[in-house]
Amino acid sequence: MKTLEATKLADLAAALTAAGYRVIAPCQRGDQVHLECYQAGKTLRADVIPVNSAKDALFPRSEVIGRYRFEGNEFETVPVAPQAGKTVLLAVRPCDAAALAPLDAVFNWDYKDEFYNAHRDATTVVALACTAADDQCFCTSVGGSPDSTANADAVLRPADGGKRFILESLTDKGQAIAAAGQAVLTEGQAQADPPAQVAPAFDSAAVTAWAKDGFDSPLWKELSLACMGCGACAYTCPTCHCFDIQDEATRREGVRLRNWDACGFGLFTKHAGGHNPRHDQASRWRQRVMHKFAYFPERFEMLACTGCGRCGRLCGNGMSIREVCSQIEQAAQAGVK
Amino acid sequence: MVANINEIQSAAAALLNEGKVKLVLGYRVRGNDRVPAFVTQADQVGCLAYDSACTQNLAAYLRKGEVRSRMPLAVVARPEVMRSLMLLTAESQIAEGQVTVLAVDEQGFHGVLDLAGTAKLLNEQYARIAPDSSLMEQLAKIEAMTPQERSAFWSEQFEPCTRCYACRAACPGCFCERCIVEMNTPQWISTAAESHGNFAWHMIRAFHQAGRCVECGACQDACPQGIPLMLLNHFIAREVEREFDARNGYDPQAEPVIGSWKQDDKQEYIR
Amino acid sequence: MSNLYQPTVMRIASARDEAPEIRTFRLEFTDDQYKQDFYKKYRVGMFGLYGLPGAGESTFCVASPPTRTDYIECTFRRTGRVTAALQDREAGQTITFRGPYGNSFPIDQWKGRNIIFIAGGIALPPVRSVIWNVLDRRSEFGKVTIVYGARTVADLVYKDELAQWEAMDDVELITTVDPGGETADWKGKIGFVPTVVKDSAPSPEDCVAVVCGPPIMIKFTLPVLTDLGFAAGDIFTTLENRMKCGIGKCGRCNVGSLYVCKDGPVFTVEQVGKMPQGDL
Incomplete structure (x- = not known):
């Protein structure tokens, strides 16, 4: 088997960079760990779940989808092609890799989104099996597991008490990574460490079942009281994919941008005429939960939540979808509508 | 946990029992986190907790319709939160009778106060809150930079900003019904999470906080991306104090530093 | 791609x-x-x-x-x-x-049936395309009735076409303006659209209805149609949710599991009734 010394993760990143990959890896940034483009000198951290998710590489927070030039009162549109270089998502968690399924679904269910697919096709996913979890992790409650290889092209498994990783290639793309990183990999034996224990937090089927008739429940008001309507949860979520389209122009030229957007924002559904179907934070928070646990499964036969726990970990107002789902499950058990 | 947490709980229970408030806004413990607690029944006060990890500024909830509709309410407030309440009073967002203060600091609970009492306590006990020394050191480093270095420093800091506006959501002072970043005719600030839009957003937000920010730190705590917003806020607060001899959030009748003018203002152009 | x-x-x-x-x-x-x-x-x-x-x-x-x-x-x-x-x-x-x-009005399924079009204010355009489509294929359909209302005479759109429809023998046109919105020479009705529909009492017999207008008009017109005997599956409307992409990606127009931009914008009132009402 191929192994990699734990201290050599950055060397693997460097080797892949030298092989022409854009390497997106968990890099130390101040007190935090961010999934960002590896550059020489950056410290890689495999021990912490990064604050941002892997979706950033496939569905960037701001992407040019159109260009135009102005000539007096007239304009000319300029064709735009996706800028998608060969990319590897190195040491991303199974919950981030799992999120590619709902993203693939929405960007391909009818029209095929050229931008997303260009990034997706150019990307190799090297997952990192989790051997530790924190109190916000809940992958096992939403059909995942800490050592899942779903959507991964290769997987790094911590081994020998964290001293090294076993690199397991699962697809041709994964083989290519092993080949490109050959110089820093060793052929040898290692004992994979046991996966993290992620205790189930709630029964997602019970949440989905309750949500089917739960739209008008008075519970939403209570469950959402702490939410202040920012986009922190949606923007760090590996599956959230709502976006806005905005033009930015000078007098001579401009671009049309696809920017992330979030159902938690008050203006998200507000009509130009003033009517806002989701007029309070309770209805917006309800949309967030219902979309992940009821509407998306109804449409695409999968949950739009992978249990990464970022929303709960990062919310400045103490909201947590994990906690809310547990509360919904309790309500369901108690027969509360 | 502060030693006299029971006193906070009993004070909250008394307020609810006597019908003086419909809601107590406080903190509770969830694992390693401190999260807001919305207590409406006296028998729920047992969840109320307070320690130095309770950094969220609960005064931000006073702009939320679902919370405002439960006024009069009480709020567990450390000195910075009390200062936010003074700012909100000065800016006509809340009035005496709507908000009761459960005053706390790291030592513990200091009693139930109305807004006038809160103003008195603030000015007597907390008139000088020493700025964080590491903040001062970082600021000194930034001020020693050349303008080019400084610009590069801030661009680097703002680079990870996703424009989630968690900073705005966490801030009691950000109560505008329509934020300038949402004005699109014209589009004052680019909404793309890219360098110039991010720069414009954070700088303009900092300027809108001039004379208003009480340096509670909630925006920086709320930022998922770890952007050191307090460096900006503290810099601006210090300038305001130096130029206008004003410290934000101590006087519930204070006129806004940036939004008011006087005949004897020292700048010529204002006259 | x-x-x-x-x-x-x-x-x-x-x-x-x-x-x-x-x-x-x-x-x-x-x-x-x-x-x-x-x-x-x-x-x-x-x-x-x-x-x-x-x-x-x-x-x-x-x-x-x-x-x-x-x-x-x-x-x-x-x-x-x-x-x-x-x-x-x-x-x-x-x-x-x-x-x-998006989807479309199933007008091929309406062949031989009567059609009543009901529109208010700026919501005539989506109805107007159906009206002209039907009129351009006039012989395929039964009786055509158009009820159109606006706040004031000045707010009526397609005034030339209203005159054309008025002049057609095989179209019944009823125009109305809200009380106070009339001018001295106004020859149409004065009253709100739901009331005018009620007074004109169109027969639900083998008839489909197309209703577009401001939410308040729709809210009060639907019960009138129901009382007249129209089945919810025979009343068609369009939803005007906010959209950005138009192609089922951006999530803005979602109502329940539906993408209004893909599954709509045309729905029967029966379908609308099954949607989460609080998100409309």
Whole structure:
């Protein structure tokens, strides 16, 4: 088997960079760990779940989808092609890799989104099996597991008490990574460490079942009281994919941008005429939960939540979808509508 | 946990029992986190907790319709939160009778106060809150930079900003019904999470906080991306104090530093 | 795969002001391939994204029927940045277009049946394309009734066409304005649309209804139709949710598990009734 010394993760990143990959890896940034483009000198951290998710590489927070030039009162549109270089998502968690399924679904269910697919096709996913979890992790409650290889092209498994990783290639793309990183990999034996224990937090089927008739429940008001309507949860979520389209122009030229957007924002559904179907934070928070646990499964036969726990970990107002789902499950058990 | 947490709980229970408030806004413990607690029944006060990890500024909830509709309410407030309440009073967002203060600091609970009492306590006990020394050191480093270095420093800091506006959501002072970043005719600030839009957003937000920010730190705590917003806020607060001899959030009748003018203002152009 | 967000350029053949802040463009394709693709897909009820680079895109229905193949039309109100920028364009200038998107009115299933069209204010455009589609294929359908109301006489759109419909022997047109909105020479009715529908008591016998208008009009018109005996499956309307992409990606128009931009914008009242009402 191929192994990699734990201290050599950055060397693997460097080797892949030298092989022409854009390497997106968990890099130390101040007190935090961010999934960002590896550059020489950056410290890689495999021990912490990064604050941002892997979706950033496939569905960037701001992407040019159109260009135009102005000539007096007239304009000319300029064709735009996706800028998608060969990319590897190195040491991303199974919950981030799992999120590619709902993203693939929405960007391909009818029209095929050229931008997303260009990034997706150019990307190799090297997952990192989790051997530790924190109190916000809940992958096992939403059909995942800490050592899942779903959507991964290769997987790094911590081994020998964290001293090294076993690199397991699962697809041709994964083989290519092993080949490109050959110089820093060793052929040898290692004992994979046991996966993290992620205790189930709630029964997602019970949440989905309750949500089917739960739209008008008075519970939403209570469950959402702490939410202040920012986009922190949606923007760090590996599956959230709502976006806005905005033009930015000078007098001579401009671009049309696809920017992330979030159902938690008050203006998200507000009509130009003033009517806002989701007029309070309770209805917006309800949309967030219902979309992940009821509407998306109804449409695409999968949950739009992978249990990464970022929303709960990062919310400045103490909201947590994990906690809310547990509360919904309790309500369901108690027969509360 | 502060030693006299029971006193906070009993004070909250008394307020609810006597019908003086419909809601107590406080903190509770969830694992390693401190999260807001919305207590409406006296028998729920047992969840109320307070320690130095309770950094969220609960005064931000006073702009939320679902919370405002439960006024009069009480709020567990450390000195910075009390200062936010003074700012909100000065800016006509809340009035005496709507908000009761459960005053706390790291030592513990200091009693139930109305807004006038809160103003008195603030000015007597907390008139000088020493700025964080590491903040001062970082600021000194930034001020020693050349303008080019400084610009590069801030661009680097703002680079990870996703424009989630968690900073705005966490801030009691950000109560505008329509934020300038949402004005699109014209589009004052680019909404793309890219360098110039991010720069414009954070700088303009900092300027809108001039004379208003009480340096509670909630925006920086709320930022998922770890952007050191307090460096900006503290810099601006210090300038305001130096130029206008004003410290934000101590006087519930204070006129806004940036939004008011006087005949004897020292700048010529204002006259 | 191609860039779904790349619009085509349309030339404004003519522009006319319908009512205060409401303007109609007649648009000609500048790209023949796009035009051919458009007419392959276009069925009445579909919508498009009309835009101006630098300002953005806005969603309106295609207000002309598929039976008119030289041009498309759109009619829209000035409500924000994009619509303001678009309204400032004049004949001879260009704008952008993406579409057609969404589903359509199943008019082929209405052959031989009577149709009543009910519209209020600026919501006549989506109905107007169906009206002309039906009138261009007049012999295939039964009795055609049009009830159209606006706040004031000045707010009525397509005034020339109202006159044309009025003059047709095989169309019954009822126009109305809200009380106080009439002028001295107003010959139509005075009253709210639901009341006018009730008073005219159209027969539900083998009849479908197309109802578009402001939410308040729809809210009070539907019970009238129900009382008259119209089945919820025979009443059609369009939802006007906010949209950005138009192609089932951006999530803005979601109502329950539906994408209004893909599954709609045309729904029967029966379908609307099954949606989460609080999200409409």
